Amino acid sequence: MSIVICLGEVLFDLLANESGVSSEHVKSWTPLPGGAPANVACALVKMGDRSRMIGCVGNDEAGGQLAAKLATEGVDITGLQHHPTAPTRQVQVLRTTDGDRIFGGFGDIPTDEFADARLSKVPNSLFVGADFLLLGTLALAYPDSAASTWQAVKLAQAEGVKIMVDINWRPTFWTDPAIAIPKIKSLLQQADYVKFAREEAELIYAETFPQSLCTYLPKALGIFVTDGGKICEYWLDGNSGQQSAFSVTAIDTTGAGDAFVAGLLHQLGAGKKSGTEIVRYAAAAGALTTRQAGAIDAQPTHTEIIQFLQRSGGE
Template identity: 80%
Template sequence: MSTIICLGEVLFDLLANENGVSSENVKSWTPLPGGAPANVACAVVKMGDRSRFIGCVGKDEAGTKLAEKLTNEGVDIAGIQYHPTAPTRQVQVTRSIDGDRSFGGFGNISTDKFADTQLSQVPVELFIDADFLLLGTISLAYPISAASTWKAVELATEHEVNIMVDINWRPTFWTSVEIAIPKIQQLLAKADYVKFAREEAELIYGERLPQALCKYLPKALGIFVTDGSNICEYWLNGETGQQPAFTVDTIDTTGAGDAFVAGLLHQLGTGQSGAEIVRYASAAGALTTQQAGAIDAQPTDTEIRQFLQM
């Protein structure tokens, strides 16, 4: 059993109730708890690990509901901060006919005015006995949350906590790509494990193969590059390989990448081969697509292992 700290955003995904419709033409939305770090925090608990979430929500109904959701999922929320005026973030998510998602806007509120941008407290005690720190890159887009992200990196280094970064590139959170890429590269240089989507690797480094990405990531022990419903290519402690994506009846891809990351974190401390670790993670991601939403759709360790035996 590993102890995993997840730092970053927790929010409501406003999921379009109609597939294949632009956000302007969506008639109704269903609010579902989300945010990549929060999704991972919940997923690893279902797999049998301990998780701690560090993030900031508004002192509003949405923030209260999200904190309750994390607690009900078994996540330690001692690291949650409540901002007195900034609202909890909600983001519009549209889906294609096939269920692939696209992130839209934030309504009438500027992206830098939400509570998650104001994360300013990183409790030291959460790092003392932790095994992994999971970071995204959205928090780097805002000065206050960026400073907290770097404080977490400092604490993880001090307490010998392995750092995993999931790029989770979302251009709507940034003012420009030119500003984003150097900041992301600076964080990746500190990571022990990095998970890219193929297009993220090509955007940031102009490469897609994990072994080619090694030269940019001197500290990395593992690099994983996913390509949606195609394959995952990986480099882990010198082992390279590919894992084809599992074919399932997909309803909604929201949270699939987060479940994949959770599967990696759950398996990395077990001493298994790269092939076994990535196969488990790929199954976790695939199973998450069979229901709507990111958290409620996440599979348990038992469900993943049963799926792999089929």
């Protein structure tokens, strides 16, 4: 059982109830708990690990609901802050007819005025005994949460906690997307493990092969590059390989990448050495999450993942 700290946004995805239409033609939205780090934290608990959430929500009804949801899922919310004035973030999520999702806007509130942008000093005690720190890059978009991210990096390194970064590129979160890449590159220099979507690797380094990305990431022990529902290429402890995505009937792909990241962390924390075994488990977790709407409620348990892998031709 690993202990994983997940730092970053906790929010509501406003999932369009209609598929294949633009936001102005959506008749109704369903609010679903989300935020990539929060999704990973919940997925890890279902896999049998322990997770600690560091983030900031508003002192409002939405923030209270999110805190309650994380606690109900078994996530340690000691590090979850409640900002007295900034609101909890809500983001519109449009769906294509084949179940893929498109992130929209935030309504009338500027992106830097939500509570997750106001994350302040994180408690040192949360890093004691932890195995991994999971970071996205959206917190780098705002001064307060960026400072907290770098504080967490220093605490993790002081405690011997391995750092995984999932890029999770969302330009709508940045007030100035042009400044994002240098900030992301600086963070990646500190990462032990990095997960890219293919287009993110192309955007940041103009490379998509994990072996080539090693040149830019000298500390990295593992690099994973996913390509939607197609394939994951990886480099892990000097060995490279690839894993095809599992074919399932997708209802909603929201949170699939987060479940994949949780699967990687679970397998790494369990001491698995085989890249094939690690990535196959993660790919199964991601695929199973697409079979119903939402990110957290759709996540599979460890038993469900193992059963799926057995039906698909072995663990």
